[in-house]
Amino acid sequence: MSKYTREDIFNMVEEEDVAFIRLQFCDIFGTPKNIAITPSQLAMALDHELTFDGSAVEGFVRTNESEMYLYPDMDTFEIYPWRPQSGKVARMFCDIYTMDRKPFDGDPRYVLKKVLEDAASKNMYFKIVPELEFFLFGCDDDGNPVPSTKEKAGYFDVAPADMGENVRRDIILNLEDMNFNILSSHHEIAPQQHEIDFAADEAGHIADMIQTFKMAVKTIARKHGYYATFMPKPSEGVNGSGMHIGILAFDDKGNNIFTDASDNRGLSEEAYYFIGGLLEHMKEISLVTNPLVNSYKRLVPGYDAPVNMSWTASSANHTSLIRIPFTREKKTTIELRNPDATCNPYLAIALCIAAGLDGINKKIMPPKEIQMLDAEKEDIRTLPQTLGEAIESYKSNEFVKSVLGQNVYNKYLDAKLREWKEFRSCVTQWEMKEYLGKY
Structure with missing residues (x-):
């Protein structure tokens, strides 16, 4: 059931004095894109008559097939609380359709929708709880980030040791104005590193929320004179930033599919198969x-990040890829610990759920659980x-190709091959320091 009707959108735009509506989508790498319209063009947008040039978006289409339609998702209408309160700015996420009015197979949002529709046909409905970490760096006179810092704060420290506490508080207040259910926030283990956690939600909606979260964090940080980065490892010698993905699965009656009280770990067969599928792919x-x-x-190794393709129900093992948090029954969650927030959340969540579903379909049992003490002894x-x-x-992986589709699969691969080639030809400062004076 829809949250908003067409009439609701027009009423909110008028009552809230909205001057601009951003119609938002993203490219295959998760980079936010948008077209801004005024209220005078809102009817045309809601009638699905607004087009844009898809050839201008990386990873989309060729010039000869460039015209595409934006289909706003009215339930994602939100007002940006950090923008002026007179002449406000709102946004709606959009699905992308081709000129013949078919869903565009290169739209990351559509890729995730297909996976969730497949799951629903099997009476499985997924919620996701993400944990996003980020760094707050100072800026130089030109607004560029400066990674060096005098801050010495670590896990759960407070001001004055935590120099970003006020920034984090302002981010949370803005997110709550956009209907985020914030669970907690704290300073992370590394200096200048932070985490803000929000409640689980339907998988498709949570991908939209991750995009909104990253935009809000960066925007509010700049207002305070900071530069927020989700770069996984911006500083040497300290922990990096990840985006753990907690996965919950329910049937149409609201029962948690991963729970079985008769199992010694409280996990169902489906949970074990889901873990098996994740590890397989x-x-x-x-x-x-x-x-x-x-x-x-x-x-x-050494920075609380996963290295091994293993799983554990023990909270002590920080090197495992998959962890099962302590809570069970309706809250039984399978937590995947390797993703980072630079990923495209639509594609990443789609692939993770599809991998788990493949495990259930094929009844792939995971290898034995690896405890912390066992990890170094095991192959x-x-x-x-x-x-x-x-x-x-x-x-050439057929599973990934089947989930992403040929279009996204090929264009994503081409881009990453270029990126890897450029990096391999780059001479780093480490090489200059290590080799120049020796050879």
Whole structure:
């Protein structure tokens, strides 16, 4: 059932003195895009008559097939609280359709919708709870980020040690004005690192919320003179930033599919199969969940980031890819710990759910649980250690291709091959420091 009607949208625009409406979407890398319209053009947009040039968006279409339609999702209408209160700015997320009025298969939102529709046909409905971490850096006179800091704060510290406390508070207040249910926030383990957690929601909606969250964090930080970055490893020698993805599954009666009180871990067969599917496909999925050269600087031993392709119900094992949090019954959650917030959330969530569903369909049992004390004794597969390794796992993988579709699959691969080639030809400061004086 829809949250808003067409009449509701017109009434809110008038009553709230909205001057601009942003029709938002993203490219295949998750980069936000939008077209801004005034209220005079709102009827045309809601009638699905507004077009844009898709060839101008990276990873979309060729010039000869460039005209595309934006279909606003009225239930995503929100007003940006940080914009002027006279002549306000609102936004709606949009689905993208081709000129022949068919869903565009290169639209990341559509990729996720297809996976969720497949799950619904099997009486499975997914909620996601993300945990996003980010750094707050100071800025120089030109507004560029300055990673160096005098802050020494760590886990759960407060002001004055936590120098970003007021920024974090302002971010939360703005998010709550946009109907986020904020659960908690705190300073993270590294200096200048922060985390804000919000409640689980329907998987498709949570991907929209992640996009909104990142925009809000960056925008509010700039108002305070800070630069917020979701770069996975912006500083050497400290923990990086991730985006853990907690996955909950329910049937149409609201029962948690991952729960079984008779199991010694409280997990159902479906939960074990879902874990098995994630572990089976995670190497090829990693290019999407961890899409940057820098992503793999975070996934190294010693920094509370996952390295091993293993799972655990123990909160002590921080090197495992998958963890089962303590709570059970309706809150039983499978937590995937390798993704970072530079990913496209629509594609990453789609692939993770599809991998789990494949595990359920094929009854893929995971390997034995790895406890912290056992990890060093076991021969365990590891996640890709570089973007190049992730590309090799992604290449010619039929599972990934079936979920993303040929269009997204090929264009994403082409872009990442270019990125890896450019990085391999780059001479880093580490190489200059290590080798120049020796050879």
